[in-house]
Amino acid sequence: MGVSRQILLLSSSTVHGTEYLKYAENEIKSFLKNKNVQRILFIPYALQNHDEYTDKIRSAFVKLGYEVDGIHKTSDPILALNQAQAVYVGGGNTFQLLKSLYDNSLLEPIRKKVLQEGLPYIGSSAGSNVATVSICTTNDMPIVYPPSFKALGLVPFNINPHFLDADPTSKHMGETREERIKQYHELPDVPPVLGLREGCMLHVDGDKATLKGISGAKLFDPSKGASDYEVGSDVSFLLNIQ
Amino acid sequence: MGVSRQILLLSSSTVHGTEYLKYAENEIKSFLKNKNVQRILFIPYALQNHDEYTDKIRSAFVKLGYEVDGIHKTSDPILALNQAQAVYVGGGNTFQLLKSLYDNSLLEPIRKKVLQEGLPYIGSSAGSNVATVSICTTNDMPIVYPPSFKALGLVPFNINPHFLDADPTSKHMGETREERIKQYHELPDVPPVLGLREGCMLHVDGDKATLKGISGAKLFDPSKGASDYEVGSDVSFLLNIQ
Numbered sequence A, B: 001m002g003v004s005r006q007i008l009l010l011s012s013s014t015v016h017g018t019e020y021l022k023y024a025e026n027e028i029k030s031f032l033k034n035k036n037v038q039r040i041l042f043i044p045y046a047l048q049n050h051d052e053y054t055d056k057i058r059s060a061f062v063k064l065g066y067e068v069d070g071i072h073k074t075s076d077p078i079l080a081l082n083q084a085q086a087v088y089v090g091g092g093n094t095f096q097l098l099k100s101l102y103d104n105s106l107l108e109p110i111r112k113k114v115l116q117e118g119l120p121y122i123g124s125s126a127g128s129n130v131a132t133v134s135i136c137t138t139n140d141m142p143i144v145y146p147p148s149f150k151a152l153g154l155v156p157f158n159i160n161p162h163f164l165d166a167d168p169t170s171k172h173m174g175e176t177r178e179e180r181i182k183q184y185h186e187l188p189d190v191p192p193v194l195g196l197r198e199g200c201m202l203h204v205d206g207d208k209a210t211l212k213g214i215s216g217a218k219l220f221d222p223s224k225g226a227s228d229y230e231v232g233s234d235v236s237f238l239l240n241i242q
Ligand SMILES: [Ca+2]
Pocket: A091, A092, A093, A094, A125, A126, A140, B175
């Protein structure tokens, strides 16, 4: 048994009408205060332009009092990770993000640092998808082919970020989000899926998991079906899935 | 140079408020009359329950005067394909469909039959995605891991079925369809993407390609950007992409 894991998974970096990370500001600050974090290692792989993305993230975090280093600027990403005080994995395209993590041999090192040494991990959108068992419940287009859909496995279930309830007035015939998740759950040996509505965050502190933010989540269980959880709900039972 | 290819790619099997394939009925009949087709080989791999799916498709096609065989019921799928008068590849999950085509070693045989021997191919939704260069612009969740995203390549570009124009009043922060396609086009050596709105079909008759149905398409070109095409447009230039 190592140090307790410290994970904060955001559905989205932004909610409509507010600045980048604004809705999550207080949660992020209290999450990072715990370990006295001052610098954040940013992983920009989910978008193509790493410099531009890092600049955007830097301006958001500087306002909160943190310094930001882009992992793509370091000559040795694994060393950078080993020296990091906290890591932030930003959103974009989940396939691109996961493929780059594989290309840079970062999956096992991140898993080890977070699960065994308690490195604080913040993920948003695609950065939340890759924190889970697999990226099988991303909303993104498969623009690049990663060597596997298996992800970091920091929690024993999957997440669907930007979860959207079906619009009963819609005339669109493409599958609803819920139908897509149900198709996934027709397969054998697949984990539950936590649909995080925009503005919802999952906070994992050791063996305790709590929903934070300004909106709730919908849990899809392969055998038990769907159930709603409000902000503030204790969902620690999700951490005990075998 | 073989016989001319005969391909009909539907954005969706259904438009809001009508029966399965209803909006495409006349187009399908005139497409199949050409080759005097009476039986259709159905590929139900995009959904889990092949029997149920085949029954549904059979009742739709029986009304139009065609018999339907499910390829999953044959002991030798490649033989069934070689004896087929026409093939219909239904929608569902694109990853599952493509993986099953690979698992059954059907990609090369289908490509050969359609491109060299003129076997009529009808695809809908996921069945249209797999007819193109790759499934990189599907809307589906990656619920299973195919050995490649490379698809049949019956046409030299990609399709985005169920194409949806951005809703300017939406408060959702997930990427719009157009943003997702643009992220794809930031990569090197990727083909144009034809966004087929629901109710749109692409008809390929040899070297001639035409938009049919009740709504148009939006073409995304990696270098030239986006342009709209109405129903009836001749888009044969798309077949000349190298
Ligand atoms: Ca995304």
